[in-house]
Amino acid sequence: YGFEISSNRNVVARNRARYETLKTKDTFVWRKRAKNLASCQGLYEAKIFQLVASKVYFKGPTDDGVVLLEFYRPFPLVGIALIATAVQCAIDEWAKGTFSRVTFSDSAYSTDYARHLKNLESYAKVSPDIVNSIRSRLFEDGWYVSYVISDGVYYRSCFIQRCSRREDHGG
Numbered sequence: 001y002g003f004e005i006s007s008n009r010n011v012v013a014r015n016r017a018r019y020e021t022l023k024t025k026d027t028f029v030w031r032k033r034a035k036n037l038a039s040c041q042g043l044y045e046a047k048i049f050q051l052v053a054s055k056v057y058f059k060g061p062t063d064d065g066v067v068l069l070e071f072y073r074p075f076p077l078v079g080i081a082l083i084a085t086a087v088q089c090a091i092d093e094w095a096k097g098t099f100s101r102v103t104f105s106d107s108a109y110s111t112d113y114a115r116h117l118k119n120l121e122s123y124a125k126v127s128p129d130i131v132n133s134i135r136s137r138l139f140e141d142g143w144y145v146s147y148v149i150s151d152g153v154y155y156r157s158c159f160i161q162r163c164s165r166r167e168d169h170g171g
Contacts, residue, residue, distance in 0.1 A: 011097075012098055019091060029087075052087065053065070053075060053079070054146075060146065065139070065143065065146065074135035077131075085116055
């Protein structure tokens with residue numbers, strides 16, 4: 001989200017302002033943020049959601065997103081809510097404008113997790129096609145970057161292999 005490590009007062013003030021902006025009405029969950037919440041786009045589609053999903057649930061052949069395929073295709077709402085809560089915790093580490101570690105725990109964040117899950121469930125009732133698309137994309141993009149095993153051999157998924165071939169041929 002653009003936080004900077006610095007003791008410079010101006011940078012600290014910018015970090016603090018960024019923190020306030022992101023935390024106001026959970027603005028951090030939007031793909032495109034705006035000053036006016038009605039102008040925001042992509043609810044629960046912030047790029048960091050895919051990054052976290054890929055690094056936590058799909059980074060290797062023994063990760064939950066790969067092993068427990070039946071639970072992760074499409075990506076579960078509880079997982080999206082957990083990611084939103086973890087991202088919120090990471091943002092909270094910048095509350096004073098400088099980085100200060102915050103412990104991610106049930107006692108500190110269970111209320112926030114429940115709020116995110118309730119919001120996602122409400123969103124799914126109102127816009128099921130959009131939410132299903134988000135869930136499918138989180139799974140598919142996570143799966144594409146995961147290492148998987150086929151016939152005892154590790155390989156990156158076909159998507160990564162296709163990208164590599166395109167790069168090899170100038171494209």
